[in-house]
Structures are given as structure tokens and as C-alpha cells.
Amino acid sequence: MERRVNIAEAAIAGGLLLIALYFGWHAFDYDMGTVRKPGPGAAPLASATLLGVLSAAILVTTMWAPKREDAPDLRAILLAIAGIAAWATLARPLGLLPxxxxxxxxxxxxxxxxxxxxxxxxxxxxxxAGYLLFVSLLSTPIALIGPY
Incomplete structure (x- = not known):
């Protein structure tokens, strides 16, 4: 089986790893707090650590993965991006359900x-799940239907 590094995937994973290192480094400028009462630096450090671990895993996988012949489904990618954009655009004027x-x-x-x-x-x-998490548990001011 032929193995070849996918340059695009490796570059993106490497870029995300650099971003994670940058934000992780700057997270130490803030107080970390304790486990019971996290400070303002705890969430950025946790996010940067998660991003770093995942991007490093992608980078390692990309380096040793066999060459793939199948191309990504561009239609699915574009519709997923459109779905995220639709939620961000429609949540405030129409509500959670629409x-x-x-x-x-x-x-x-x-x-x-x-x-x-x-x-x-x-x-x-x-x-x-959105209703239970955001409306009931977190008391986020989002309407189920209609503007908020």
C-alpha cells in the first residue's frame, strides 16, 4: 500500500497546532484558579489543550495514513457550512426550533x-436537547419560536 503525506491536511493540522500553542501560551497570563473555582485562564487553556491534542492526532495520522483516492464530498461540506450559517442567522429572529x-x-x-x-x-x-440545555438548564434567553 502506497503511503504519501497529504500536504493540505498536514498543513492545516500544523496550523491548528500552532494556534493551540499560541493560545495555550497566552492562557498562562491569566489566573488559573482552582478546580472548584476556575479562573479566567482555565477555559482558554482547556480549549487550547483540546485543540492541540486533536490537531496533533490529525497530524500524526496524516503522516502515516495510506494514500486516499477518494475526494471529499464538496456538496456535503458546503451544506454543513450553510447549516451552521443558517442557525447563526435564524436563531435570533425566528427562535430555536426554526x-x-x-x-x-x-x-x-x-x-x-x-x-x-x-x-x-x-x-x-x-x-x-437544545431546549433542555439552553432554556431549562442554562436559562439562556432564547425563544423556542419567535424573536428574542
Missing amino acids: ATFATVLLVGLGERPFRPVRAAATFAVISL
């Missing part, structure tokens, strides 16, 4: 063939 519906619909259209029953189930689960 924004989540638009996101699930767009991302679901990226899958071939489109499965409406699976999309409906995904919408129901994500909507319920």
Missing part, C-alpha cells in the same frame, strides 16, 4: 440519498 429545523434540513440534504425520517428524528432529538 433555526434548528433549517440546520438539520440543510445538513441532511448533504447526505445521499436524503432521508426525511432520519432528518425528522434528528430534528426532534436536537431540539429537545
Whole structure:
């Protein structure tokens, strides 16, 4: 099996690793606090550590992975990006449920063939989880339907 480094993946993973190191380094400028009462530097350091570990794993995997012949599905990637943008755009004026519906619909259209029953189930689960997490647990001021 032929092995060849995917330069694009390695460059992106290396760039993300550098970003993680940069933010991790600057996180130490803030107080870390304790485990029971984290300071303002704890979340940036945790995020930078997670990004660093994941990007290093991608970099290592890219270096030793066999050459792939299949190209990424550009349609699925673009629809996933459009779904995220739709949620960010629609959540404030329309509410949690319509924004989540638009996101699930767009991302679901990226899958071939489109499965409406699976999309409906995904919408129901994500909507319920979003309501329980953001509205009930965190008391975020987001309306289920309508502007907030």
C-alpha cells in the first residue's frame, strides 16, 4: 500500500497546532484558579489543550495514513457550512426550533440519498436537547419560536 503525506491536511493540522500553542501560551497570563473555582485562564487553556491534542492526532495520522483516492464530498461540506450559517442567522429572529429545523434540513440534504425520517428524528432529538440545555438548564434567553 502506497503511503504519501497529504500536504493540505498536514498543513492545516500544523496550523491548528500552532494556534493551540499560541493560545495555550497566552492562557498562562491569566489566573488559573482552582478546580472548584476556575479562573479566567482555565477555559482558554482547556480549549487550547483540546485543540492541540486533536490537531496533533490529525497530524500524526496524516503522516502515516495510506494514500486516499477518494475526494471529499464538496456538496456535503458546503451544506454543513450553510447549516451552521443558517442557525447563526435564524436563531435570533425566528427562535430555536426554526433555526434548528433549517440546520438539520440543510445538513441532511448533504447526505445521499436524503432521508426525511432520519432528518425528522434528528430534528426532534436536537431540539429537545437544545431546549433542555439552553432554556431549562442554562436559562439562556432564547425563544423556542419567535424573536428574542
